[in-house]
Structure formats: C-alpha cells, structure tokens
Amino acid sequence: MRKRWTPALAVALPVVLAACGGSAPPGATGSDEGGGTGDTIVIGSLHPLSGAAAADGQQMDNGAQLAVDAINEAGGIESLGGAQLELASADTQGAPEVGQSEAQRLIQEGAVALVGTYQSAVSQNVAATAERNQVPFVIDVSSADEILQQGYTYTFRLQPSAEVLGQRGAEYLAQVSEAAGAPAQTVAVLHEQGPFGTAITESFRAQAEQLGMTVGEVITYDAANVSDFTTQITTVQESGADVLMVAGYYRDGVLVANAVQTVGPELDAVYGVANGAFDTPQFPGEVGAAGEGVFDANYRLDITNPETQELAELYEQTHGDQMRTAAVLSHEAVRVVADALERAGDTDPAALRDAIAETQLESLMAQSGPIAFTETGENENATPILMQVLDGNVRQVYPEEYAETPPVYPAPPGL
Template sequence: MRKTWTLSLALALPLALAACGGSAPAGTTNGGGGQSGGTIKIGSLHPLSGSSAADGQQMDNGAKLAVEAINDAGGIKSQGGKKLELVSADTQGKPEVGQSEAQRLIQEGAVGLVGTYQSAVSANVSTVAERNKVPFVIDVSSADSILAQGYKNTFRVQPSSTVLGTSGAQFLDQVSKAAGKPVKSVAILHEQGPFGTAVRDAFKAEAEKSGIKVGPAIAYDAASVSDLTTQVTQVKASGADVLMVAGYYRDGVLAAKAVDTVKPALNAVYGVANGAFDLPQFPKEVGAAGEGYFDANYHADMTKPDMQALAQLYQSKYNDAIRTGAVLAYDSVQVIAAALEKAGSAEPAKVRDAIASGEVPTLIAGPGTIKFGPTGENLNATPILMQVQGGAPKQVFPADKAEAQPVYPAFKSQ
C-alpha cells in the first residue's frame, strides 16, 4: 500500500527537462562532481524543544515522510534521480535561534527551507532567506506581516491570518444563523504574538460587519502561561455568548480546562487557527470538556485517499495520530521537490522561480492546488470549520467539505 501511495504522489509532481551536466549545484554533496550521485539538501526548521515541541516534532516528521516518499519513488528524476536529504534544526520557538539556524543550514548547502510554526520565528527566517536568495516555504505561520515585506524568496502554504480571521467570523455568523440563534457577542482569548494578534484583528473586523459585538479581547503569553482560569473568569463576567480562542496546542488545552472549571454561559467555544481544537489528541487529553468545540482552520482533507494513507503511515511509524501541521510540512517539502523537478537544477534562484510559477497537489482541504500569487501567498489556501463530535474532530462546514452537520449551540448554557 505504501509503495502505491508514494508513486501516486511522485507522479503528481510537475516534470521538467532532464538536467544537463556541469559542476555540482549548491546544496548537493558528492565525491565526483557534476549532478550525478550525492543528495540535495532541504532544511527543516521547527521547535523540537520548548513549549511547542510536540507540534514541532510532528512537523519535522511530516517533512521526513515527504522526503522518504520522493526518494522511494526515484528521487528528482530531472536531475538523474538525485535523492533529497532533510537536515533538521531546532528553533526552540525563539526568533533569534531560528534565524541563526537558518543561516547555518544555508551555509551547509540547503537549497530550500521549510518551517517554522511560530510567526515570529518565520519572520526572522524570511529575512535570512531573502538575504541569501534561498527559497523558504512556510508550512505554519499565519501573520500577514511576514509577507508584507515584499520579499521574493518566501512563500506560504497555509492561509494568512487575515484569511483565517475573516473566514472564521463568516463561518460563525452563517452557522449560528442557520441554527436560528445568531451570535450576539464574542469574547476573544488569544496568544499575544503576531499570529494571535493578527487573527484577533481580522476576526473582529469581519464580525463587527455582521453586527456582532466583540469584546473583551484578552491576550496571554503562550510560552509561559500555566493557567487561564483568571482570563476565562473575565469572559464569564462579560456575558458573551461565544468565546473565540486563537493560540497553540498547549494553551488551547489550558483554555478548555479553564472553561470546564469556570463554566461561563456560552453557546460555543470557537477556535480560529487554534492549534488544539481540531486535532485528534485534543479530545483525548481533555475528555468530555472538549466536546462541541469548533475550530475554523486549515485542515488535512481526510476524504482524500492519499491523506488517509499518509495518516495510516504516520500512525504506524510514529505511534501517534498525525496533526495538520505535519501535513503542511509534508506539502511544503513537496513544493520544493516539484520545483527541483521543474527547474532541472538545484540552484536556489532557479528553484525559487520554479516555486513561484508552479502548481502542486495538496493534502489540505481547499478549492485547488498549491499555487502562489505575487506576494508568495497560496492563492487556494482557505480554512474549513471543524467540530469535536463524539470525541473526535469532524469537518462540518462548508457543506462540500462536511463529514457531519455542525451542532450549534454546541452545548447548553450553564
């Protein structure tokens, strides 16, 4: 089964003219010169330690599986079957560490980078990529400010914060109205970095267009927070009928535990780009407290056979359920591999141009392939709405991506 799947994905990569001979390009290592033999290095930058280590390890694993799939299917055929080599680095979730590690990977010959999970880290890595003219494909980091710099070497696979926040507000408005109980007021709980702040602003602007009152908006430090009971008590006092939460996995779990303790009278807890609420690990960790939680987010499309096969492979290899971040890392490596195939060269500038003009299949739910616009945004990156039902996250909206109907109100007011 694995062999069939890897071949099908490899065949989906854009093909290019066979590479001609010459000196070894940047990022290759071989003992005999030329394009034969050796490997093409791709750098993987993720938080492998610190508060986000579980997500970072998942994403690095996803990148590894993509490299294995491509190599098992014959490598980069336009370059004589040259194999890929993934070189992993630990950002520790710190911008300055991500920056120095990106520089190190490039100096060691990486022709492209994928990463990094935290927007603040990706912002620093993008400056390194631009300075060195090496392509950087963002798997997870949504802050709009990253691609607002006019850089030519940074591309983003996932939706931006504006797309996530705007769509999240629209989905909430539509689902609540369809249920006959329109949202009146929303409190926001968000991590204080560029990701959470940008999602907050986009969500608020769109929700207010629909006549929804937004506030209070309460920020916290995702790296250091250990309890969110005080913040959720503020939400309870506000009388809001929905709590929107934008953050990472660990703090998403803390939010769910705080809601279970404080018991505010809510119709829904509603994540937007939340790093916990749509993952299979979340309901297992928080139990019944997470039942009914929504999340408007990018998400692996479990209706696709190739995605089902990847999930099975990940489970068997790592004894863990795959998270969407790992799928985005997998897709990001596929983007670089497709560009290497199309360019017929491992020169970073040619790889960059091939990424900019290419089109690559995706395992993420959305309207089409990965295709980048002039600013580096994926033109087909859109979120969908998930909800924990029966102890597992289900795709519930829009209708063409739904595995089940949304339940709203998600639970009785308390």
C-alpha cells in the same frame, strides 16, 4: 506531466549515478569515492523541537522527513539524475533569534531551500534571512500577514493567511449561528500575544463587527509561560459574552478547555480560529468532556483524499501517533520544493525560486484547488474550514461541501 510523490508511489528504486567529483550542482553534495554515489540535495527543516510547542514541531519535522523518504524511494529528482534529498533538521526552540541563526547556519551548510516554522514570530526572522541570502523559504504553518507584506520574493506560504483565517472564521460563526436561529451577538476573545494571535484577532474582529457582532472583552497571554486560565475564563464569564473565540497553540488550547470546564461560563460556543489544539486528533482524548462541542475554523488535511489517508496511516505506523494537519503542511512544503527542483532541473536558488513561483501541485489539504502562489507568495487556493468535536472526534462541519456532518449550535461547553 508533473511528478507527484506520495507513499503509494514511493517504490524502492536502485539509483546509481555517475561520479560527479567537483561538478555537483550548487547546494548539492556528492562524492566520487567507491566508484560513484548520487548527489544529495539538502532541504532545511526549521521547527520547535523543544519547548512549549515541541509536540507540534516534532510532528512537522516527521512529516517533512516522510516526504523526503517517499521522494527518494520513488527515484529522487529525475531531472537531476536521480539526486536524493536530505532533510537537515534544526530546532528553533520557538525563539525568533534561534530560528534566524539556525536558518543562517543551514544555508551556509548548503541547504537549497528552507521549510518551517510553525510560529509566526520565528517565520518572520527566517523569511528575512532567506531573502537576504536569496534562498527559497516555504512556510508550512505561520499565519501572520506581515510576513509576506515586506515585498519578499523568496518566501511562499502554504496555509491560509491570518486575514483569510480571521475573516472566514467570523463569517462561519455568523452563518452557522444564524442558521441555527441563535445568532452570535457578543464575542469575547482570548489570544496568544504574538504576531499570530494578534493578526488573527484583528482580522476576526473587523469582519465580525462588519457582520453585526460585538467583539467585547479581548484578553492576551504568553503562550510559552501560561499555566492556568481560570482567571481569564472568569473574566469572560463576567463579560456576558455568548461566544468565546480562542487563537493559540496546542498546550494553551488544552489549558483553556480545562479552565472553561472548571469555571463553567454560560456560552453558546467555544470557537477557535486557527487554534493549534481544537482540531487535532489528540485533543478530544486529552481533555475528554471539556472538548465536546468546541469549534475551530482552520486549515485542514483532506480526509476524503485516499493519498492523505494513506499518509496519515503511514505516519501512525512509523511514529505511533496520529498525524496532525500541521505535519501534512510540512510534508507539502517538501513536495513543493521537490516539484520545483524537478521542473527547474537545477539547484540554483534563483532558478528554484522561479520554479516554486510557477507551482501547480495537487494538494493533500482540503482546499479549493492546487497549490499555486500569488505574486506575494500566498497559496491562492488555501481554504479554512470549520471543524467541531462531536462524540469525541474532530469532524468537518462547514461549509457544506466539506462537511462530514452538520454543525451542532448552540454548543455550550461540554454539551
């Protein structure tokens, strides 16, 4: 039976290991001072802890730390004598070159695996570094398809790829709008200009056009520096589009919602695809009426799972904030590494990589099966679902098997 670590199972266990002196496994630290202490296995956590995406990055690092705490409290890695985990956190600043140098530093300092990084451009560099050093890298959040199109064997991704997110996003829009008797016809797109937003848009556009929709105005922006979207939303208004698709991060998502409310374009829907704001619990409270009716097709924590609910409650008790789905994925990434360490019984990077490749781990996410990776490193059961802000709360609305309530469509801004 595979070991599953969750807050419910994290019980404090005294762990006293034999002194290991110089016999610690690769990637582990140990000491024989004071009669013997347990080995420590280091996992590197790379996220934007400063800069425009710091709120998400801090949440994700917190989620990873909660997983480490739960595993250690439950006895550590049993197959390695109860070895304890240590999370080594690094700030990527949202910059690819910083992420790369920090990844290299963590590896040199003994990290047996890396998790991260939120921004696709950063994850591209970290994946290259992990591959060069042959150290496993588990991507929690970063959707760009090209990351896993390099033939890498040490990189794995938990969230759905950009291709899957874009395709499903277009399909859900077509299905929901047609069922409501108001099929989406012309879609304007507003996306951040990096690999993430570009990949989502390309996938969405191809599928939308195949389904008979016209993708008209496409507007890009720099997520790190944008401060207002009034001009862009005015362009959308003048385009005559009936739907605005938005792919971006949290801060810019809030700015978009506020600009839509200010400009007041006639739209049947503001429709996020992998949007970093529209499905977070903080979004409705921050933007108020400007968020009402907004959709997002994205990965999602499984709110029907009691263990996910317990994790979210623990997060709020510990950090005084509601847990975002991205933080759950970081928590999952650490669990994947720990599960692989347990099964491998070894911290050797090659053995750990092989164990990760054979993962079959129940997920705290809403997805169509356990965490399991394809030969290219994709989580084959990762499933985007459609959410909508209704009565000030983010609700799962489609497909039906995941829906808490039916979708409302058309959903003009602010309803």
